[in-house]
Amino acid sequence: xxxxxxxxxxxxxxxxxxxxxxxxxxxxxxxxxxxxxxxxxxxxxxxxxxxxxxxxxxxxxxxxxxxxxxxxxxxxxxxxxxxxxxxxxxxxxxxxxxxxxxxxxxxxxxxxxxxxxxxxxxxxxxxxxxxxxxxxxxxxxxxxxxxxxx
Amino acid sequence: xxxxxxxxxxxxxxxxxxxxxxxxxxxxxxxxxxxxxxxxxxxxxxxxxxxxxxxxxxxxxxxxxxxxxxxxxxxxxxxxxxxxxxxxxxxxxxxxxxxxxxxxxxxxxxxxxxxxxxxxxxxxxxxxxxxxxxxxxxxxxxxxxxxxxxxxxxxxxxxxxxxxxxxxxxxxxxxxxxxxxxxxxxxxxxxxxxxxxxxxxxxxxxxxxxxxxxxxxxxxxxxxxxxxxxxxxxxxxxxxxxxxxxxxxxxxxxxxxxxxxxxxxxxxxxxxxxxxxxxxxxxxxxxxxxxxxxxxxxxxxxxxxxxxxxxxxxxxxxxxxxxxxxxxxxxxxxxxxxxxxxxxxxxxxxxxxxxxxxxxxxxxxxxxxxxxxxxxxxxxxxxxxxxxxxxxxxxxx
Numbered sequence: 001x002x003x004x005x006x007x008x009x010x011x012x013x014x015x016x017x018x019x020x021x022x023x024x025x026x027x028x029x030x031x032x033x034x035x036x037x038x039x040x041x042x043x044x045x046x047x048x049x050x051x052x053x054x055x056x057x058x059x060x061x062x063x064x065x066x067x068x069x070x071x072x073x074x075x076x077x078x079x080x081x082x083x084x085x086x087x088x089x090x091x092x093x094x095x096x097x098x099x100x101x102x103x104x105x106x107x108x109x110x111x112x113x114x115x116x117x118x119x120x121x122x123x124x125x126x127x128x129x130x131x132x133x134x135x136x137x138x139x140x141x142x143x144x145x146x147x148x149x150x
Numbered sequence: 151x152x153x154x155x156x157x158x159x160x161x162x163x164x165x166x167x168x169x170x171x172x173x174x175x176x177x178x179x180x181x182x183x184x185x186x187x188x189x190x191x192x193x194x195x196x197x198x199x200x201x202x203x204x205x206x207x208x209x210x211x212x213x214x215x216x217x218x219x220x221x222x223x224x225x226x227x228x229x230x231x232x233x234x235x236x237x238x239x240x241x242x243x244x245x246x247x248x249x250x251x252x253x254x255x256x257x258x259x260x261x262x263x264x265x266x267x268x269x270x271x272x273x274x275x276x277x278x279x280x281x282x283x284x285x286x287x288x289x290x291x292x293x294x295x296x297x298x299x300x301x302x303x304x305x306x307x308x309x310x311x312x313x314x315x316x317x318x319x320x321x322x323x324x325x326x327x328x329x330x331x332x333x334x335x336x337x338x339x340x341x342x343x344x345x346x347x348x349x350x351x352x353x354x355x356x357x358x359x360x361x362x363x364x365x366x367x368x369x370x371x372x373x374x375x376x377x378x379x380x381x382x383x384x385x386x387x388x389x390x391x392x393x394x395x396x397x398x399x400x401x402x403x404x405x406x407x408x409x410x411x412x413x414x415x416x417x418x419x420x421x422x423x424x425x426x427x428x429x430x431x432x433x434x435x436x437x438x439x440x441x442x443x444x445x446x447x448x449x450x451x452x453x454x455x456x457x458x459x460x461x462x463x464x465x466x467x468x469x470x471x472x473x474x475x476x477x478x479x480x481x482x483x484x485x486x487x488x489x490x491x492x493x494x495x496x497x498x499x500x501x502x503x504x505x506x507x508x509x510x511x512x513x514x515x516x517x518x519x520x521x522x523x524x525x526x527x528x529x530x531x532x533x534x535x536x537x538x539x540x541x542x543x544x545x546x547x
Contacts, residue, residue: 023242023478023480024239025479025480027479052366054369054481054492054509055494055507055509057494059505059507071481071494073494073509077382080388082388082481082483084479084494103367103369104364104367104518105367105368105369105517108517130195130196131547133196140204141203141505145204147204
């Protein structure tokens, strides 16, 4: 098992839901509740040292439930290693704590996920639309949003 | 004599862009000024948002390639390399060695072209016009090479998932070799104009300083991070497409993460890319240029015309596309000219991707503009936008 998964299972035994491997990519699925603590642990523990957040991807698995997920792609410059940290979110009002306090770069990634997928990041200092106009209605990357306009 | 109270001062709001030559596209920056000093600078982006991620969900994987070309349009074919590699990872295939080498040749030539464009426009923004003209002389030759392989200049669209559209045309290797041999000499022209230029140094040294730790915290990658001393290059540290076969150095900046340091990094990178192209041309292996799998690669044209199985195969691949396994999710990142460019792709087992997320380096880097601009002169803002080497298509996607 990946050492990051071992670390999380040791430190947050109730939070880790699943660890999957696909084509060499390790994905650790965690509960959304303590995401900030988990990210801090992954960043600060010297055995994994994930000091770099590559990106945050928001995914809509409609019609599955839970419907939404956020994926954090983390990279370690020390070990040249990468993992994906994934948390599934509630269908009706997807919300998760902001990790801007862990990585400054999370700022725009979270705003983008909010803008296009409608996921709220609690504690984000400036959570407003970033690519679309402020008065835009709807979240384009959700599956019910049409591919083409009328 | 009575002492007069200081006159009341107030800050002024200045709107830079969205249509301004030095914003490299359609970037709007709202700047609060106290005299000439920047109190606050807030980028306003999205003017070039085309919804590429959403558009991908409605088309087959191959039909995403023309869209990917246009994410970072100054390095079109590098985007396609990353996207192809991500889909190939999802499929679990590896393209033949010859195709990998040719991909490297095209990618590195594109990197040189992208860096030339950065150098030219960055210098132009700061008042030096000549580097642009010198640079475009060589960029034109790279465009000609791209035109040779596929007919497209800025968007060659030469790569395919599973390999390449066609083998290299006759005479390409010789013409590319000619370019590779003369480029270091031509590069000296740029170097002579800028590297020791007093005005250039005054505009760039000490401007936009980012420490190593800050660069990592802000998600900087590629030349932006290396300018701050982060010794990291995905081509070397997580090699893809046979980069491990080539001998090259990863230049780091000499100074503490300022605009001049990033300038030096990108300048050296051009020479390193040139080295890689040379090695790839010299060691170019023989063999196939696409994977031998009818579920991924199109059959040869003669089979389509004269063989019913070939025709069906062609039809299915065009109409329904290739089908990665259901539930597959991968992330693949490459070292694009502007930094780490990555794709997170979710497959639902059909011929169309369920979700494509593009990690764009320009988007990430621009996030730090308010931090770098604060307390600097307005003129430095132009240097900062230039050093970030942003392309607004890459910011907005």
